[in-house]
Amino acid sequence: MENNTIYTAKDFKSDQYVRWCPGCGDHAVVNTLQKAMAELGIPPHMTAVISGIGCSSRLPYYMNTYGFHTIHGRASAIATGVKVANPELTVWQITGDGDCLAIGGNHFIHAVRRNVDLNIILLNNKIYGLTKGQYSPTSDRGAVTKSSPYGTVEDPFIPAELAFGARGTFFARSIDVDLSVAKEVMVEAARHKGASVVEILQNCVIFNDKIHSFVADKEFRAERTIHLKHGEKMLFGKNNEKGLVLDGLKLKVVTIGKNGVTLDDILTHDVTDQDGTLHRMLAMMDGHELPLAVGVIRSVEAPVYDQEVKAQVESVRAQTNKRTLREYLLTRDTWEVK
Known part of the structure; x- marks a missing residue:
């Protein structure tokens, strides 16, 4: 219905x-999500x-929509159930690096x-905030936290790497x-049909303040991030004077x-490249030797689970x-127990 x-x-x-908390990056996220929903025009x-x-x-709690605050790590499973049960709904999953990638990783x-x-x-702030500052699956090696007072001795998950490893389409x-x-x-x-993963680098002012400042601070954001847009050249820098090229099998910054x-x-960004090799390389850039990629990195078509389930049910x-x-x-094998 229109x-x-x-x-x-x-x-x-x-x-x-x-x-x-005042200053938490979550405030910006909820306000932005509400604006995005308004632009989409879905009731x-x-x-x-x-x-x-x-x-x-x-x-x-802060959305005037249907909502479900579920249990730790199970948002993906319950969101899947909601979407399969009612494919007409637009379903958003809100999760953090701890909730999604630790107990919820599978x-x-x-x-x-x-x-x-x-x-x-x-939302990735590289820390457990609600439980008061333990290191999370995305905390950097050596991070000093409430649960690693001498620094972590493990390497973190990279959300993009997990998404691509699971053959993510967006x-x-x-x-x-x-x-x-x-x-x-x-x-x-929201416009993509299939599983869309959006990583938001978010600041926790209490337990991990300025963790993303290396790329987030406005004074050098233009030099350390690249805003990728489909069909456009991969340019960055204060005057868009820098760009990305392939040097053999690796990406390289040139002026x-x-x-x-x-x-x-300069390379032209194509979000629809099914191969995905270049998408992975772009997603793994971290703002040091190569700029951190923001924007849509990958968006390809593939069979959609809930649509496939619906079609199968109708077929049967x-x-x-x-x-x-x-x-x-009663059409299956039956036994009578006396």
Whole structure:
């Protein structure tokens, strides 16, 4: 049914007081998500927001949509159930690096592998905030936290690497302070058919303040991040004077006008490249030797799990006249116990 209603962010705001620490990056995320939903034009009653446990997982309370604050690590599983049970709903999963990649890691990779039509917003602050500052699966090696007072002795998960390893069809990234890019990737995630993973680099002012400042601070964000756009040259820098090229099998930063480099030499971004090799390379850049990639990095078509399930159910129904569970069970092998 066509919907001609024009929505604003206010239509998606609940009447609940927002209970996050002042300065927490989650404030920007919920406000941006409400604006993205308004732009999409999908009614609140056709939208569901599912979360697990953690600071970010409080977000459903602040949305004037259907919502479910579930249990630790199980948001992907429950969101999958919601989408399969009612494919017409637009389903958002809100999760944190601890909730999603520790206890919830298995559910996450299988939701991505199955290509369930979910919009997964993964807020990554590299710390457990709600439980007061333990290191998380994305904390850097050597991170000093409440549970690693002498520094961690393990390497972190990289969300992009997990998503690509699970054959993800959509991956995007933004920073909590870059609201325009954050809204852009949320809108594109919702328009994608299949599992969309959006990593938001988010700041925890209490337990991991400025963890992303190396790329997030405005004074050098232009030099350490690259905003990728489909069909456009991979340019960055304060004056877009730098770009990315392939040097053998690796990406390399070059400056236009130096050593004979021209705009034509710079790579053009193609989010639809099924091969995905270049997408992986772009997603793994970290802002040091190569700029951190933000924007939509990958968006390809593939069979969608919930659509496949719906089609299968309709196909089986068309081939049988059994319409109740009892009728179906009585067509199978039966035993009588006396």
